[in-house]
Amino acid sequence: MDSLSIRPDQWLEPVDFRSFFEHPERPFEIDLGCGKGRFLLARAAKFPEINFLGIDRMLNRIRKIDKKALRKSLSNIRLFRVDGYYAVTYLLPPSSVDTCYIFYPDPWPKGKHHHNRLFNEPFMNALARTLKPGGKLHASTDHLPYFEEIYALLKNDKRFEETGTFYPSEDEVTDFELIFAHKTPGRCSFIRKEG
Numbered sequence: 726m727d728s729l730s731i732r733p734d735q736w737l738e739p740v741d742f743r744s745f746f747e748h749p750e751r752p753f754e755i756d757l758g759c760g761k762g763r764f765l766l767a768r769a770a771k772f773p774e775i776n777f778l779g780i781d782r783m784l785n786r787i788r789k790i791d792k793k794a795l796r797k798s799l800s801n802i803r804l805f806r807v808d809g810y811y812a813v814t815y816l817l818p819p820s821s822v823d824t825c826y827i828f829y830p831d832p833w834p835k836g837k838h839h840h841n842r843l844f845n846e847p848f849m850n851a852l853a854r855t856l857k858p859g860g861k862l863h864a865s866t867d868h869l870p871y872f873e874e875i876y877a878l879l880k881n882d883k884r885f886e887e888t889g890t891f892y893p894s895e896d897e898v899t900d901f902e903l904i905f906a907h908k909t910p911g912r913c914s915f916i917r918k919e920g
């Protein structure tokens with residue numbers, strides 16, 4: 726896949742990632758912390774009429790997904806190596822995302838590391854900014870204390886409303902979920918309300 730970098734003068738400006746797809750008008754979904762891409766690749770193959778952006782900060786993971794997407798001729802995937810919080814806060818245009826998947830975000834289990842977690846109040850503002858009204862967030866993690874924190878943040882935020890939980894099909898289960906299949910993850914789904 727061709728690569729594209731962002732000029733320094735664009736670092737805090739929204740970039741319309743939808744325009745990088747062959748059909749920019751199609752629904753736009755992001756997999757934040759897409760890891761090795763099992764979910765992203767399966768989903769993109771199954772829904773060719775949806776544009777998928779995989780975001781991860783690990784370059785080797787992004788490269789591997791890129792190779793697999795090319796091998797499978799998936800033209801509806803784009804990949805972005807960047808910090809997810811930064812992308813959702815600044816780079817993705819406001820009200821641009823139809824669905825955001827966040828599966829197994831790093832739990833940073835030690836108390837002194839909790840400040841590294843993705844979900845917190847500023848991230849809620851970033852999500853509210855970037856999801857379209859009616860857009861969905863699907864989250865899961867096997868780290869149940871972190872799940873309780875994520876769920877409480879969403880449940881207590883008036884900009885979001887709980888909706889039917891999203892369950893990935895067998896072929897879509899993420900790489901991390903395969904490893905931790907013996908654990909039952911916490912899962913939740915919320916809609917970005919209008920206004």
Ligand SMILES: C[S@@+](CC[C@H](N)C(=O)[O-])C[C@H]1O[C@@H](n2cnc3c(N)ncnc32)[C@H](O)[C@@H]1O
Nearest residue numbers: 758759760781782783808809828829899900901
């Ligand atoms: C535990 S793995 C889960 C990967 C995948 N979602 C899954 O379920 O298999 C977390 C992934 O998120 C990425 N990640 C962690 N923090 C991130 C951040 N702030 N921005 C972008 N990616 C991040 C890591 O590089 C890693 O690939």
